[in-house]
Amino acid sequence: DQQVKQNSPSLSVQEGRISILNCDYTNSMFDYFLWYKKYPAEGPTFLISISSIKDKNEDGRFTVFLNKSAKHLSLHIVPSQPGDSAVYFCAASAGHNAGNMLTFGGGTRLMVKP
Amino acid sequence: KAGVTQTPRYLIKTRGQQVTLSCSPISGHRSVSWYQQTPGQGLQFLFEYFSETQRNKGNFPGRFSGRQFSNSRSEMNVSTLELGDSALYLCASSPPALFPDEQFFGPGTRLTVL
Numbered sequence: 479d480q481q482v483k484q485n486s487p488s489l490s491v492q493e494g495r496i497s498i499l500n501c502d503y504t505n506s507m508f509d510y511f512l513w514y515k516k517y518p519a520e521g522p523t524f525l526i527s528i529s530s531i532k533d534k535n536e537d538g539r540f541t542v543f544l545n546k547s548a549k550h551l552s553l554h555i556v557p558s559q560p561g562d563s564a565v566y567f568c569a570a571s572a573g574h575n576a577g578n579m580l581t582f583g584g585g586t587r588l589m590v591k592p
Numbered sequence: 593k594a595g596v597t598q599t600p601r602y603l604i605k606t607r608g609q610q611v612t613l614s615c616s617p618i619s620g621h622r623s624v625s626w627y628q629q630t631p632g633q634g635l636q637f638l639f640e641y642f643s644e645t646q647r648n649k650g651n652f653p654g655r656f657s658g659r660q661f662s663n664s665r666s667e668m669n670v671s672t673l674e675l676g677d678s679a680l681y682l683c684a685s686s687p688p689a690l691f692p693d694e695q696f697f698g699p700g701t702r703l704t705v706l
Contacts, residue, residue, distance in 0.1 A: 514697075519699065520699055521596070521682055521684070521696075521697025521698050521699050521700055522635075522682070522697045523697070524694065524695065524696075567634075567635060569635075577623070577640050577642065577647045577648045578623050578625050578640050578647075578648070578684070578686050578695055579625070579637050579640055579648040579650070580625075580627075580637060580695070581637065582627075582634055582635035582636070582637075583634065584634040585634060585635075
């Protein structure tokens with residue numbers, strides 16, 4: 479039973495346009511959410527996070543939105559660049575009580591075309 | 593600062609054997625977490641060690657075990673290997689933090705079980 483789901487295995491967008499990656503979760507104990515990016519042959523790299531007390535967090539071109547009632551979060555990348563092409567993982571945590579235990583989604587492969 | 597290092601990078605074993613993977617965290621990081629990545633199950637949390645003690649454990653059989661040394665280096669061991677254990681094993685280290693933002697991942701060890 480997957481507690482964190484990324485229903486789109488892949489996404490293709492044109493350079494300069496917006497990329498929207500989606501993530502759904504089922505466990506209401508999750509209160510902290512993160513996005514990681516992964517290039518081939520490398521470990522995941524932290525991108526951006528959001529606490530459940532917020533509904534939006536921005537960092538440069540990256541914005542994460544959280545809809546707690548729908549148990550849904552999304553990552554917006556604007557504008558998309560070819561270097562953003564990677565696999566993006568959504569992850570969730572039950573906060574500091576869970577230590578560093580993260581539950582990951584299956585990932586979405588983003589391809590940004592020049 | 594050197595990143596998280598994992599050895600070996602690639603490993604081939606046969607069913608029934610046992611294997612030990614090693615992880616050296618970033619200097620000053622006391623938390624080390626292990627994850628298994630497979631095409632079918634995505635990234636799954638194995639366990640976390642903090643100050644030589646297991647702090648969290650994922651839903652894996654007892655064949656999977658780990659330990660952490662006083663210098664924060666960690667090892668994970670898989671006994672009686674099965675074909676399904678073929679995966680990328682990722683190690684992540686973290687500094688002391690309230691929320692699990694800053695998990696720094698190593699490049700992983702690719703284990704193939706024949």
